[in-house]
Amino acid sequence: MSSAAKLNTGDIKYTPTDGIPSLKKAIIKYTEENYDKVVAPENVIVSGGAKQSVYNILYSLINPQDEVIILAPYWVSYPEMVRMVYGVPVVVTPEDGSFYPKMSDVLKGISSYTKAIIVNSPNNPSGVMYPPEFIAELVEFCEKKGIYVLMDDIYHKLVFDGRTAPSCYRYTKKDIESTHVVVINGVSKLYGMTGFRIGWAIANRQLVEIMSNVQGQITSCTSLILQAAAEGALTGLQSAIDSLRMTLENNRNVMLQELHSFTGVKTTKPDGTYYCLPDFRAYSNDSVKLSELLLKKALVVTVPGKEFGMEGHLRLSYATSIKDIMEGVARIKWALDPNSPNEIYIGDRKLVRDWQ
Numbered sequence: 001m002s003s004a005a006k007l008n009t010g011d012i013k014y015t016p017t018d019g020i021p022s023l024k025k026a027i028i029k030y031t032e033e034n035y036d037k038v039v040a041p042e043n044v045i046v047s048g049g050a051k052q053s054v055y056n057i058l059y060s061l062i063n064p065q066d067e068v069i070i071l072a073p074y075w076v077s078y079p080e081m082v083r084m085v086y087g088v089p090v091v092v093t094p095e096d097g098s099f100y101p102k103m104s105d106v107l108k109g110i111s112s113y114t115k116a117i118i119v120n121s122p123n124n125p126s127g128v129m130y131p132p133e134f135i136a137e138l139v140e141f142c143e144k145k146g147i148y149v150l151m152d153d154i155y156h157k158l159v160f161d162g163r164t165a166p167s168c169y170r171y172t173k174k175d176i177e178s179t180h181v182v183v184i185n186g187v188s189k190l191y192g193m194t195g196f197r198i199g200w201a202i203a204n205r206q207l208v209e210i211m212s213n214v215q216g217q218i219t220s221c222t223s224l225i226l227q228a229a230a231e232g233a234l235t236g237l238q239s240a241i242d243s244l245r246m247t248l249e250n251n252r253n254v255m256l257q258e259l260h261s262f263t264g265v266k267t268t269k270p271d272g273t274y275y276c277l278p279d280f281r282a283y284s285n286d287s288v289k290l291s292e293l294l295l296k297k298a299l300v301v302t303v304p305g306k307e308f309g310m311e312g313h314l315r316l317s318y319a320t321s322i323k324d325i326m327e328g329v330a331r332i333k334w335a336l337d338p339n340s341p342n343e344i345y346i347g348d349r350k351l352v353r354d355w356q
């Protein structure tokens, strides 16, 4: 039943804490089609966005002082969430200076307190997708050690160059009840429904039950209307995801082309997502200051790499128009090139250089 139909029939009450059965059914089908994994309704919990799922999992799993490995660059919320449940975030940064962690990097972060590792690939903020060999090795290692692999798969279909994201489930030798793999997903990124706040987690029954108890005491359930809308997205025409992916791939190409003509800036090619994370250390090691300068003087919004555990970098989004991508990079170039004119029009904006 659609959201509007629910309003018309007065179906406006609380839902089961873990989600309405018809949405869970759509999620089960999605899991089968995209992950080749058959799961039961008891393995699914719907939450207020993937974000709430990640937090609920951590709240349910982590005891004080338990360690959670986070691969840098990482989504800003992970370390904070781990601290909020009194865990210890252990940030692992690839030693070779790339955005691709190796198993040898991960091993350096492992201790007897390691309870979980959070994997986000394709990755926010770098856009890179970890190779299948790494995912395979990681899953095998973690399952042997009893460490949870929390796979935040929110961008898993926004992958470019004809590739597909390697799924953790492909490499687990265990069934859903004994695997330590937990997959988190949602409608925010694939369907552009960020404001609908619907995400979910697929895990063993025991963990889902604990998460339901946690969620039940905090939000009771997510909105019925928005669950119905998410169900509509999952069961409707899926071609919208393909067109979003194609647009983003084209935008990524334009962003890379513009950044390649930028002296000193090094960019790792994003394999997917909405973002890239160029290295601006040739201009500044202080990404917060650099980001502030670009915001105030060039009127371009960037996110400092420091927030993602990658100082000296800036996260740029190409989830916008080609015109804005080209103008945005042109403004950054103007602001950082000491030889650029003091006054310039880029697009319809007059920019004035009044700093050293």
Ligand SMILES: Cc1ncc(COP(=O)(O)O)c(C=O)c1O
Residues within 6 Å of the ligand: 048, 049, 050, 051, 052, 075, 120, 124, 152, 154, 185, 186, 187, 188, 189, 194, 197, 198, 199
């Ligand atoms: C890696 C990652 N996970 C989770 C989220 C949040 O997803 P949701 O809107 O479903 O809470 C985001 C949003 O930026 C994200 O980048």
